Amino acid sequence: MFAYTILGLLARQPHHGYDLKRAIEQALGGSREINFGQIYTTLGRLERDGLAEVQSEADDGRGKKTYRITAAGRRELEAWLDQPVVKNESFKDAFLVKLIVRHLAGYGDALAAITRQRQAYLKQLRGLTALAAEKADQPFVSLLAEGAILHLQADLRWLDLCDERLESLESSS
């Protein structure tokens, strides 16, 4: 993902490492510091794969390199941008695994586990709601927060379903 973020910035115009760092941090709402190591490692990999290249090297002796995207890099970026995303990873639910193991181990009392999980989700939801309100003027950050909120709302509904199904399972066994 990070590599495509950098390719995207290079597609607009050539950048050196510090510019990239600043542009990414700005897009992230100033909430996170990107380290240079991550940027230079990624640039090195892009260069090795022929997706980006050094355009010029400053002659101030500090070796500040300016990078630009190559034609192959642009093709790679565009193919990635146009490829629809398939949801798989986000269906994984670590709490369901715990519920299954709890059942297999014969521990029972799924309700207590569900109640604890609901509390954790509600606390997260409270934080995200505050975040979405605070960053309402930053479109991408607030979209990120709103997306997480919708996921959590679905997770909370799903916990109700877990409660309903497991209650009848526990009472019938």
Place this chain on the structure above:
Amino acid sequence: MSTIIETRNVHRVFGLNGMTVEAVRGISLAVQAGEFVAIVGPSGSGKSSLLHMLGAMDRASQGEVLFEGQDLARLGDGQRTDLRASKIGFVFQTFNLMPTLNVYENIEIAMRLGGVPRRERRQRTGDLLAKVGLTQRARHLPRHLSGGERQRVAIARALANRPRLLLADEPTGNLDSRTGTGILELLRAVCSQDGQTVIIVTHDFRAASYADRVLVLRDGRIRGETRLQGDLDTHQVLGQLLELELG
């Protein structure tokens, strides 16, 4: 802290075409003065029936509802009406504003019914309009307001007689998420700044996350209870989100 309202094994049974439906099946809860409580559950979970009993608008079939220690079942209809007018504010999902009265009049009429003198009515209505951010809309009729503005009028009206308890049925039900957030922040401010007790029922977990305490209802019973006091550091929340997103 003192308990403002309490239920003890309360039930509500409705008769429908010769069949009986038990909407509330033995709920015991206690709400402290100054608390913000959300009762959350899917439709049919009994949350609205419970809220109507808490607001002295409906009687329990069995069990007790105590307001400031007083059993509501022992009150006559007149006493219940007085209690509702003086100590309980109710915000309906459908707002229930008077269509021919403007915003100012919709708020003021609640005080007239409560016997508040004219000068004080003017003062308090002005304060309430400022609190809900509708000073500029005072002379508008409800039909010229947006959904969020109507809900604000409904909240101001419910607060008109300075009730100790404010009840709201799906306060964000008819609003988009941004407008709903404004309403929830208003309710939280009512609770934290003015020390009023707020109870909302909702099927919206986002709304529920504003409360200090969340009660989860299913099939007329409490299935879970969660405390949520304190605010999270939004900077940290964003950091964690981005950590995942960027991998």
